[in-house]
Amino acid sequence: MKRRARSRAPAADRDTLQSEYDFSRAVRGATASRYARGTNIVVVDPKVLDVFPDGASVNEALRALAPVIRRGRRGARRRKSA
16 A cells, blocks of 8 residues: 655745734834835945945945046036036
């Protein structure tokens, strides 16, 4: 006689929510706008990760570059209006 194999749901499909959690009065997206206001996510190209290994190094480089970009924008506006 052959044994039937147990059918197990893949780990992603199993319900792992604890019974003591009660979301019956939860509101979907209640904090999403507050979270979005305080968060800016930028994806760094993998080819430059050796130069910018973390957020602090990216911010440092952008702070150094920002005045140059601002000057370039002001110069471009002057040339257009002339």
